[in-house]
Amino acid sequence: MAIIGVKNLSKHFKVLNRHEGLLGAARDLFSTDYRLVKAVDDISFQIEPGEIVGYIGPNGAGKSTTIKMMTGILKPTEGKIEVNGNVPFKNRQKNAQNMGVIFGQRTQLWWDLPVIESFKLLKEIYRVDQETYDHQMGMFNELADLKALYPQTVRSLSLGQRMLCDITASFLHNPKIVFLDEPTIGLDISIKARIRELIKELNRTHNTTIILTTHDIGDVEALCSRIIIIDQGHILYDGDIKRVNQLFGAYRTLRVQVRPYKGEQTIDQVRQTLVERYGEDRDFTVRSREMGWINITFRQDEMPLLEVLNYAMSRLPIRDVQIVELALEGVIRRIYEGALQ
Amino acid sequence: MRRYLALTKCAFLTGMVWRAHFIFTLISNLAYIVILYFLWKSIYGVSQTLNGMTFNQVFVYMTVTSSIFVLFKTWLEWQVSRDIISGAITTQLTKPLDHQLMVLSHAFGRTLNNALVITLPALAVLFGIFRASIPVGWNVLFFCLSLPLACLLSLVIDYIIGLTSFYTESLWGISTTKEIIVLVLSGGLVPLGFFPEVMRNILSYLPFQAIYHTPASILTDASLSLADYTSMLGVQAAWVIVLLVISRLFFSQAVKAVTINGG
Amino acid sequence: MFANLVHYGRLYLRLEAQYIKARMNYRVDFIVSSIGMIFSNIASLAVFWVLFHTIPHLAGWTFEEILFIYGFYLLAVSPAQIFFDHIWQLRYHLMEGTFIKYYFRPLNMMFYYMSEMVDIKGFAQVVLGGAVIAYASTQLGLTWTAGRIGLMILTLFSASLVVIAILVIASCAAFWTLQSYSILALAFRLREFAQYPTTIFDGFFRFLFTYIIPIGFIAFYPSQLMLRPQEASWLIYISPVVGIALFALAYLVWSVGVNSYSGTGS
Ligand SMILES: Nc1ncnc2c1ncn2[C@@H]1O[C@H](COP(=O)(O)OP(=O)(O)O)[C@@H](O)[C@H]1O
Ligand SMILES: [Mg+2]
Numbered sequence: 001m002a003i004i005g006v007k008n009l010s011k012h013f014k015v016l017n018r019h020e021g022l023l024g025a026a027r028d029l030f031s032t033d034y035r036l037v038k039a040v041d042d043i044s045f046q047i048e049p050g051e052i053v054g055y056i057g058p059n060g061a062g063k064s065t066t067i068k069m070m071t072g073i074l075k076p077t078e079g080k081i082e083v084n085g086n087v088p089f090k091n092r093q094k095n096a097q098n099m100g101v102i103f104g105q106r107t108q109l110w111w112d113l114p115v116i117e118s119f120k121l122l123k124e125i126y127r128v129d130q131e132t133y134d135h136q137m138g139m140f141n142e143l144a145d146l147k148a149l150y151p152q153t154v155r156s157l158s159l160g161q162r163m164l165c166d167i168t169a170s171f172l173h174n175p176k177i178v179f180l181d182e183p184t185i186g187l188d189i190s191i192k193a194r195i196r197e198l199i200k201e202l203n204r205t206h207n208t209t210i211i212l213t214t215h216d217i218g219d220v221e222a223l224c225s226r227i228i229i230i231d232q233g234h235i236l237y238d239g240d241i242k243r244v245n246q247l248f249g250a251y252r253t254l255r256v257q258v259r260p261y262k263g264e265q266t267i268d269q270v271r272q273t274l275v276e277r278y279g280e281d282r283d284f285t286v287r288s289r290e291m292g293w294i295n296i297t298f299r300q301d302e303m304p305l306l307e308v309l310n311y312a313m314s315r316l317p318i319r320d321v322q323i324v325e326l327a328l329e330g331v332i333r334r335i336y337e338g339a340l341q
Numbered sequence: 342m343r344r345y346l347a348l349t350k351c352a353f354l355t356g357m358v359w360r361a362h363f364i365f366t367l368i369s370n371l372a373y374i375v376i377l378y379f380l381w382k383s384i385y386g387v388s389q390t391l392n393g394m395t396f397n398q399v400f401v402y403m404t405v406t407s408s409i410f411v412l413f414k415t416w417l418e419w420q421v422s423r424d425i426i427s428g429a430i431t432t433q434l435t436k437p438l439d440h441q442l443m444v445l446s447h448a449f450g451r452t453l454n455n456a457l458v459i460t461l462p463a464l465a466v467l468f469g470i471f472r473a474s475i476p477v478g479w480n481v482l483f484f485c486l487s488l489p490l491a492c493l494l495s496l497v498i499d500y501i502i503g504l505t506s507f508y509t510e511s512l513w514g515i516s517t518t519k520e521i522i523v524l525v526l527s528g529g530l531v532p533l534g535f536f537p538e539v540m541r542n543i544l545s546y547l548p549f550q551a552i553y554h555t556p557a558s559i560l561t562d563a564s565l566s567l568a569d570y571t572s573m574l575g576v577q578a579a580w581v582i583v584l585l586v587i588s589r590l591f592f593s594q595a596v597k598a599v600t601i602n603g604g
Numbered sequence: 605m606f607a608n609l610v611h612y613g614r615l616y617l618r619l620e621a622q623y624i625k626a627r628m629n630y631r632v633d634f635i636v637s638s639i640g641m642i643f644s645n646i647a648s649l650a651v652f653w654v655l656f657h658t659i660p661h662l663a664g665w666t667f668e669e670i671l672f673i674y675g676f677y678l679l680a681v682s683p684a685q686i687f688f689d690h691i692w693q694l695r696y697h698l699m700e701g702t703f704i705k706y707y708f709r710p711l712n713m714m715f716y717y718m719s720e721m722v723d724i725k726g727f728a729q730v731v732l733g734g735a736v737i738a739y740a741s742t743q744l745g746l747t748w749t750a751g752r753i754g755l756m757i758l759t760l761f762s763a764s765l766v767v768i769a770i771l772v773i774a775s776c777a778a779f780w781t782l783q784s785y786s787i788l789a790l791a792f793r794l795r796e797f798a799q800y801p802t803t804i805f806d807g808f809f810r811f812l813f814t815y816i817i818p819i820g821f822i823a824f825y826p827s828q829l830m831l832r833p834q835e836a837s838w839l840i841y842i843s844p845v846v847g848i849a850l851f852a853l854a855y856l857v858w859s860v861g862v863n864s865y866s867g868t869g870s
Contacts, residue, residue, distance in 0.1 A: 073707045075863060089863075097710040108705040110720075112626035121622065124615055125709055153626075365786035369793055375809065376797050383663040383804040384655060391658050514636030521644040530651045535658055 002046040003177060003209050004070065009079035010233075011040040011065050039065040041233035042079070049176070050207040052199075054224035054241070056214055062233045063213040064103075067179050070211070071101055084176055097126065100170030100178035104185060107166055109154045115165050116150035119172060126173035133172070140168040143201050144194070160191035167195065171202050177209045178202075184219055196222040252305050253297045256312060257320040261292045270294055273315045278303060345446035363458055370411060370459050371466055377403045378471060392534045398561045399532055401473050405560055406529045406553040408463045409488075412455045413495040413552075415448035421503025422512045434596065441500060441592065448496050476563040483570040484560045490577040491552045497584045498523070498548075504588070507595040528554035548580040612715060619719040627724070638725040645678065645732055648799065663804045669831055670801075672740035676830075677799045677823035678733030680763035684771050686726035690718050691771055695778040695785065698865065707862075714858055744831065752830065759826035759840070762847030766821050769847075769854035770795060776854075779861030798822035814839065821846055 014034045040062040047053055055063055068074040070081055072088030072095050081088055086095045101108070109118040123133045141147055144164050154162060163183060170178055180199070184192045200223060203210050212223060220227055220241065227244065229237040237244065258266050271286040274296065278284070284298035298308060305323065312318060378400060385396045394402070421444055424430040430440060467473050475481075502519050506512055524530050527549040533541055544550050555573050559565065565573075627634065652674065656667040665673070694717075697703035706717050741748070774791030778784035794817060802813055802820035814820045821843050829836040 068704075071708065073704060073865075092707065093710050093712070096708055099708070101708045103704055106702055106705065108708060110622065110626075112629075113622055117622055121618060124618055125711060127611065362781075362786045365790055369786060369790035372790065373793055376793075376800075379804045379806070379809065380800060383801075384659055386659070388659075509632050509636065510630065511633035511636040514633065514638070514640035517637075517640035518643050521640075521647045525647045525650060530647070531654050535654050537654075537657060 001049075003049045003084055004045075004047040004211075005080070005082045006046070006066075006070070007044045007080040009040060009043050009066070009069065009081060010038070010077045011062075011069060011074060012077045013037040013039055038233045040069070043230070043233070043235045044079075045228055045235065045238055047209060047211065049209050050203070051226060052203050052210045052212060052224050054212050054214065054220035054227040055230065056217075056220055056227055057230040058215060060232075061230045063230060064181055066230070067101075067103075067181050067211065067213060071099065071179060072096070097173070098176045100173070100175040102163075102166055102170055102178075102180045102183050104182050105159065105163075107154060107162055109162075109165060109169060111155050112153055114151050114153055115146070115157070118154065118165075119169060122169055122172050128173050132174065136172050136174065139205065140171075144168055144198050160187050160195075163187065163191075163195060164198065167198060167202075171206075171208070174206060175208065177211070180210060180212045182214055183212070184214060184216055192216075192218065193222075199223060252300045252323070253295050254305070254308060254312070255322040256294050256296065256316070256318050257292055258294060259317055259319045263288075267294055270296065270312070270316060273312065274308070277311055345442060366411075366458050367462055370408070370463055373407055374404055374463060374466055374471075377407065392532075394532060394534055394561075397473055400471070401467065401475055402528075402532050402557045402561045404463060404467050404473070405557040406527075408460050409491065409553055409556060410524065410529055411459045412452055413492055414455070415451040415496065415499070417444060417448040417496055417499040418503035418512065418516055420444060420447070421500060422506035422510075425504070425506040426510065431596075441588065444500060444503075445493075445496055448499075449492075452492055475560055478563075479567060479570065480559055480563070480565070483574065484556055487556045487559055487574055487577060490574065490581055491556050493581050494548065494577065494584065495523075495552050497581065497588055498552075501584070501588045501591060504591055504595055507598070523549050523552065526550070527552045528557065532557075548584060551577045551580050612712075615711075616715075616719050620722045623720065623722060624724065634725065638728050641725055642728060642732060645729065648674065649736070663801045665801050668740045668743040669827075671736055672744065672831060673801065673823050673827040674799050675733045675736030675740055676760070676763070676827050678729055678736065679760055680798075680822050680826075681767050681795065682726050682730045682733065683764040684767040685729065686723050688718055688768055688771060689723035689726070690721035691775045692788070693721070694775045695788075698778050703865070713862055714855065746830070755829065756826075759829065759843055762843040763822045763826055765847030765851045766818060767795065767798075769850035770817070770819070772854040773857050776857045776861040779865045794819055795822070798824065800824070818846055818850065 013036070015037050043062075043066070055066070057063055065074065069076050070083055070088055072090075072092035075089045083095055084098050088095045109115065110121065113121075119137065122128075128136075146165060146168065149157065149161055149165060154165070157165065167180070167183060170180075183199070184195055187195070196219060199210065199212070202208060210223075212219065214220060224241055226239065227237070227241050228235060229244075256270070258270065260266075267286055267288055274282075274284065274286065282298070282302055284296060284303065286294060286296050288294050296308065296312070309321065309323075313321075381396060381399050381403065385391065385399075389395065391399075421430075424440075424444075434440070498519070502516055503512070505515055509515075526544055526547060527533075533544060533550060533554045536544065551573075555577055559570060559573060649671075652667065652670055655662070656670075660666075662670055694703070697706075706713050709716055746752075770791050771788075774788050775784065777787040781787075797813065798819040802810060802824045805813060810820075821840075825836070825840045825843065829840045
């Protein structure tokens with residue numbers, strides 16, 4: 001029996017188009033010029049109890065929006081969701097009793113209170129009995145060694161410490177499902193590792209279902225056996241991580257800004273320059289997703305990043321460069337091109 | 342100078358973006374004029390003049406002071422306080438911009454925006470719907486001169502209030518207290534002419550009356566002479582200078598204290 | 605049902621106790637804010653005092669009677685100020701996306717949200733309001749019979765609900781515009797009208813403040829019932845209904861807002 005069932009789910013937002021400048025601002029006063037953003041567009045999946053599912057995709061893919069719908073914050077534009085036998089938007093309160101949520105860097109603990117007081121309040125809110133409370137707190141201590149943090153106010157914790165507290169707190173009432181939206185964002189490597197370890201253990205001890213969104217492939221590799229990849233509101237892939245694994249890490253993306261920018265012509269110019277150096281048969285793509293910026297995605301083992309960068313800088317009128325953190329975009333591109341089918 | 346102008350323009354634009362804000366501020370201030378009208382109408386009852394002022398004079402006076410109150414509301418003290426608490430002010434000290442000038446130009450942009458949203462519509466209603474009338478002559482010119490001085494005075498007082506954040510974080514209390522004191526003592530709630538003689542004498546030695554009372558009475562009181570106008574403006578200017586000096590001293594004193602204590 | 609009430613009651617006390625403990629770190633702030641609040645109330649009293657220096661009565665009401673209305677007004681606005689203080693932060697929570705956390709608990713959202721803050725200095729206002737009423741009623745020679753006290757409590761209760769409802773409805777605008785300060789400011793201004801006799805307004809506005817935005821029920825109509833029962837309109841007897849109905853409306857608006865709030869993208 002699936003614990004989460006999502007069927008043909010969509011969420012569309014209406015966004016006001018703003019205008020620039022003084023006149024534009026005045027025009028916005030009376031504007032009815034709206035644009036539809038399809039944040040989530042017709043997605044379906046099922047999740048079984050005890051699974052850790054990695055829900056991944058680039059920024060703006062629709063991950064948070066999906067989670068907001070599964071937790072009952074947002075009402076779907078279309079489609080069905082069932083979480084734990086409830087329709088989240090209709091039975092928010094009931095749903096909340098069996099659910100834990102972490103949203104990005106926003107703590108749900110009480111900012112001005114000592115950490116331990118937050119735990120005590122949560123005990124009260126979720127009506128956790130003393131025995132369960134003691135047991136859970138004991139376990140958290142073993143796993144994460146939080147005792148030293150108890151007397152500190154949440155305000156005074158470092159981001160990583162706070163995330164550890166937030167995550168354990170979301171497990172306090174022994175929920176059936178925990179949603180973790182980017183729990184490792186902005187954290188350094190060592191604390192990331194601790195958090196991954198903690199999540200793994202928490203999942204193992206109570207067989208808690210965990211949905212984890214991230215754009216860090218490292219999180220996924222460490223924790224999930226199944227991933228769902230979403231991009232621009234669509235699910236691109238849902239299945240075993242192993243099949244996509246070889247593609248991860250291998251691709252890098254370099255974003256360059258070339259001036260003057262003449263659309264297709266400039267993109268071709270960049271492609272030609274790289275072909276001159278590496279030949280036709282190398283596995284790389286050159287595209288533009290945003291005016292003025294060109295993305296070059298290539299395999300790191302065939303074309304070392306620094307070499308590509310130096311070469312491009314010496315041959316092209318490049319104004320600005322960015323190295324995209326991860327090759328997720330490359331992976332997604334490959335999926336579009338049918339690499340997984 | 343251009344950099345400061347850019348700040349002014351930027352604040353003005355940000356203000357315009359919020360359309361709901363625009364509409365509701367407008368309604369809110371019109372509603373206030375309505376209450377002023379009825380309140381003072383019933384205070385006057387059948388009397389023609391009270392304390393030497395006609396209903397029409399008082400109504401214009403009160404509309405002008407209350408419009409000025411909203412006009413000068415720029416949240417400047419909150420900005421200063423934020424800069425201080427976040428520590429941004431200490432990094433400001435290393436930049437080639439004067440903090441006070443910067444904050445004041447930003448606030449000035451907001452008053453321009455306020456003028457458009459609040460003062461002009463309020464005046465339109467005052468003269469259009471309520472058919473209030475003012476004597477027209479030199480007083481209009483002097484009113485226009487006195488308004489920027491009053492604004493500057495009010496902003497500088499706000500700036501000083503903001504600087505108290507160097508010592509305490511309880512700006513809300515201080516700012517509310519200041520607001521209410523200024524309002525009462527400057528004729529923002531009742532025309533100063535209604536105050537007992539003794540109090541009026543004391544108030545004339547304080548800077549507050551130069552904020553609301555001076556522009557409002559210049560506009561409404563037909564009996565004032567050119568000499569009166571100039572001396573009133575002179576008093577305003579003097580207070581601006583005095584308070585500017587005080588604020589600068591306060592600022593350098595506070596910065597010194599903070600840097601010594603390691604902030 | 606009863607167990608639920610006990611749970612919520614206990615929780616409320618726990619949450620508020622923690623909040624107050626945390627606030628105690630800002631003692632100076634508390635003192636200065638209380639002074640500020642008392643100052644603004646005294647300023648309003650001073651305005652009346654100055655006015656009555658010139659005129660013998662306002663729309664037929666004497667200085668002492670106006671004081672009584674003002675004292676009633678202070679008491680009526682206090683519950684909103686004390687228990688619904690967090691409403692002022694709503695727009696910040698919505699703008700910065702921190703409101704999201706209130707969705708995740710198995711609690712009534714309005715309860716959970718409001719329970720995170722209590723404005724202790726509002727109690728000082730209650731004392732001031734009580735003192736003003738005591739002074740005014742002594743001057744007016746009002747005797748406090750059991751019936752009158754009962755009436756006072758009942759009308760105060762409904763008046764407080766009216767104030768809370770207006771405040772909540774105005775704040776809820778933030779769910780849709782994210783820039784609701786001006787609306788809140790408008791409501792705050794309207795609320796201030798409640799300290800004057802509603803009879804100073806004529807036709808349209810008296811209708812507006814009686815039936816549409818019933819701020820007349822905050823202080824004037826109840827005071828009229830206490831001071832001049834023979835002049836009081838039948839309306840005041842339905843004031844509990846007005847209070848409860850308005851609060852129900854406010855709760856509805858809040859619920860619709862909570863459901864339609866789509867959160868800032870994160
Ligand atoms: N409240 C909102 N109003 C308008 N657009 C939104 C809103 N929330 C999200 N979006 C848009 O929906 C898309 C998906 O956002 P989100 O789910 O937050 O992405 P992710 O979490 O994957 O980074 C983005 O294009 C975002 O701009
Ligand atoms: Mg997100």
